[in-house]
Amino acid sequence: MSPLKSILVIGATGAQGMAVVRSLSRSRRYAVRAMTRSDSSADAKLISSWPNVSLFIGDCFNEADLRKAFSGVHGAFVNTNGYVTGEKGEIYWGIRMYEIAVRAGVKHWVWGSLDYSTKLGGWHERFKCGHYDGKGKVADWVLAQPRSPMASSVLTSGPYMELLFEFMLPRPPKAPGEPYVFVAPLGSGAVPLIHLEDLGEYGLYLFDNPSTNGLDLKVATQHVHWAELASTFTKVTGKPAEYLDVSLEEYMDKYYPAGKKAVTRKIGTDRKDPTLLTWGQNFSGFWNLFKESGGNKGLVRRDYEMLDRIHPGRVKSVGEWMKKVGYEGQPRPVLKDWVDGGIAKGERVEARL
Numbered sequence: 001m002s003p004l005k006s007i008l009v010i011g012a013t014g015a016q017g018m019a020v021v022r023s024l025s026r027s028r029r030y031a032v033r034a035m036t037r038s039d040s041s042a043d044a045k046l047i048s049s050w051p052n053v054s055l056f057i058g059d060c061f062n063e064a065d066l067r068k069a070f071s072g073v074h075g076a077f078v079n080t081n082g083y084v085t086g087e088k089g090e091i092y093w094g095i096r097m098y099e100i101a102v103r104a105g106v107k108h109w110v111w112g113s114l115d116y117s118t119k120l121g122g123w124h125e126r127f128k129c130g131h132y133d134g135k136g137k138v139a140d141w142v143l144a145q146p147r148s149p150m151a152s153s154v155l156t157s158g159p160y161m162e163l164l165f166e167f168m169l170p171r172p173p174k175a176p177g178e179p180y181v182f183v184a185p186l187g188s189g190a191v192p193l194i195h196l197e198d199l200g201e202y203g204l205y206l207f208d209n210p211s212t213n214g215l216d217l218k219v220a221t222q223h224v225h226w227a228e229l230a231s232t233f234t235k236v237t238g239k240p241a242e243y244l245d246v247s248l249e250e251y252m253d254k255y256y257p258a259g260k261k262a263v264t265r266k267i268g269t270d271r272k273d274p275t276l277l278t279w280g281q282n283f284s285g286f287w288n289l290f291k292e293s294g295g296n297k298g299l300v301r302r303d304y305e306m307l308d309r310i311h312p313g314r315v316k317s318v319g320e321w322m323k324k325v326g327y328e329g330q331p332r333p334v335l336k337d338w339v340d341g342g343i344a345k346g347e348r349v350e351a352r353l
Contacts, residue, residue, distance in 0.1 A: 004031040004052060007207060008069055008106075010060045010097070011079035012036055013043040015160060015334055016112055019200030020077050025050040027204055035060055035069050061085070061093060063100065070104035075207050077155075079112030082131035086268025086276045090131075094138030101150065108151045110206050113139040113216075115156060117289045120299040127299075129285030130267060130277040143216060151213035153206045158220055158300070161193040161321050165332040167257055170233070170241060172329070179240040180233065180329050184226045185251040189291035192220035192302055195321050198314045205310050217310075220302040224318050225294065233329065236322045241329075248287060252280050 007024055011017035012034035024030045025047075032053040036044045039055050048055050058065030060080065070076060078097055082090045094111065101109055116136025121127025139154045159168070170180040202219045206212045230241040246255060252263050256279075263280035270276070277285075293300040307314065315321045 004029065005074040005207075006031045006033055006072065008033045008035060008056070008073045008076040009079075010035050010069070010076065011081065011112070012047060013041060014079060014081065015162070015196060016079050016157065016199060017077070018043065018047060019196040020079075020112075020203040021047050021053060021200075022050065022197075023200035023204040024207070025053050027208075028052065030075075030207065033069065033073055060097075063096070066097060066100050067104065070101050070106055073104075073106060075108035075110065076101055076106050077110045077112065077203055077207075080135075082134050083267055084269060085134075086266075086270070086273060087130035087134035088273070088275050089268065090134035091137050094135070095141060098138075098142060098145070098152075106150055108153070108207060108210065108213075109142070110153045110155055110203060111135075111139055111142050112203075113154050113156045114158065115218075115289070115300050116140065117285050121289060121292070126288050127285050128277070128281070129289060130282050132286065132289070139216060143214060147213050151210060153212045153214070154216040155199075155203055155206060156216055156218040157194050157199055158192045159194070160199075160334065161195045161221055161315075161318065162325075162332075162334050163193075164229075164318075164327065165330075166334045169257065169331055170230075170329050171255075173240075177240070179242045180230075181242055181244050182226050182230045182233070183244045183246060183251065183255045185246050185248045185287045185291065186226050187245060187291045187294075188225070189294045189298065190223040190225045190296070191290045192223050192293065192296075192300055193318065194219055195221045195315045198311060201311050201314070202307075218302055219307060220304075221315050221321065222304075222317050223293065223296045223302070229318060232317075232319045232322065233327075236319055237328055239329065248284050251287070252284070256280070256283075 007030045009017050009021050012021050013036050021032050024032050033056050034047050035056045047053050056069050080090050113135040114132040117127045117129040117132040142152050170182045226243040230243045233241040256263050264278050266276040266278055268276040292298045
């Protein structure tokens with residue numbers, strides 16, 4: 001039996017990284033080298049218990065560690081944390097990691113990306129979303145590079161469906177019999193949510209198929225409008241729910257999930273960097289993008305027929321997802337870097353995949 005191909009996963013203990021590691025592990029076709037800063041975290045211990053997964057202790061923003069991490073692997077899935085680096089840092093490190101990987105002899109590079117918000121919005125500033133733009137700019141650069149000696153693919157996702165446990169959690173009833181309220185400055189737009197487990201399967205597909213060299217695979221479960229989200233919640237759970245459409249100003253002032261103080265806080269480690277956006281600026285661009293994406297006919301689109309062909313068993317709707325995970329509108333932690341806005345402590349969602 002030939003040895004398993006080794007895949008390095010950068011961001012292995014993040015929400016997306018854990019989903020990809022899990023799919024690679026379950027396939028029994030790959031040996032996963034999961035890069036993490038510490039082997040003592042609950043998530044690191046969890047993934048190291050999965051078949052054919054080993055931990056690589058190192059800092060993904062350290063070039064010496066990166067050279068060691070990329071050495072001897074067949075492929076790499078790279079998902080950097082734009083909330084830590086800020087847009088400028090993510091662009092630098094995304095490109096630099098690619099350069100180091102080429103020199104290390106990596107055969108297939110997969111960049112975990114998001115839609116290039118400002119570009120899709122015709123370069124209007126109201127669509128600027130730093131953690132989307134940084135990844136989208138790196139994706140454009142990666143796809144412009146020669147397809148040899150290293151094959152390159154992009155996995156463009158979007159908001160995780162599991163964020164309905166956290167960032168997109170409904171407001172609970174104020175009194176018995178009153179509705180759960182899904183609040184968003186979305187108008188008639190829609191958000192292309194992606195179930196994390198399926199995202200992992202699409203990552204596996206890219207490594208399984210070398211012909212995806214040069215492909216930007218854009219994935220989602222469903223374009224979800226919040227009125228449909230509320231009605232589906234009621235249908236699945238039997239609990240009353242409604243959609244409250246608000247302005248961006250009202251959302252940031254009254255409903256931003258991490259609290260009003262977080263709106264003016266900058267995203268990134270160097271708070272004096274003038275290029276960094278505040279959380280409020282960043283998520284204004286985020287919501288403006290999806291406000292113009294209703295019905296899969298606006299700025300952000302997905303080819304759902306193609307996604308069905310690639311992964312026929314995928315979750316196809318928010319209602320199917322709610323039934324699968326037992327969604328009741330209760331909080332569970334999802335993102336590591338989420339600013340605590342009263343989120344209850346509990347089991348990480350990725351561990352349930």
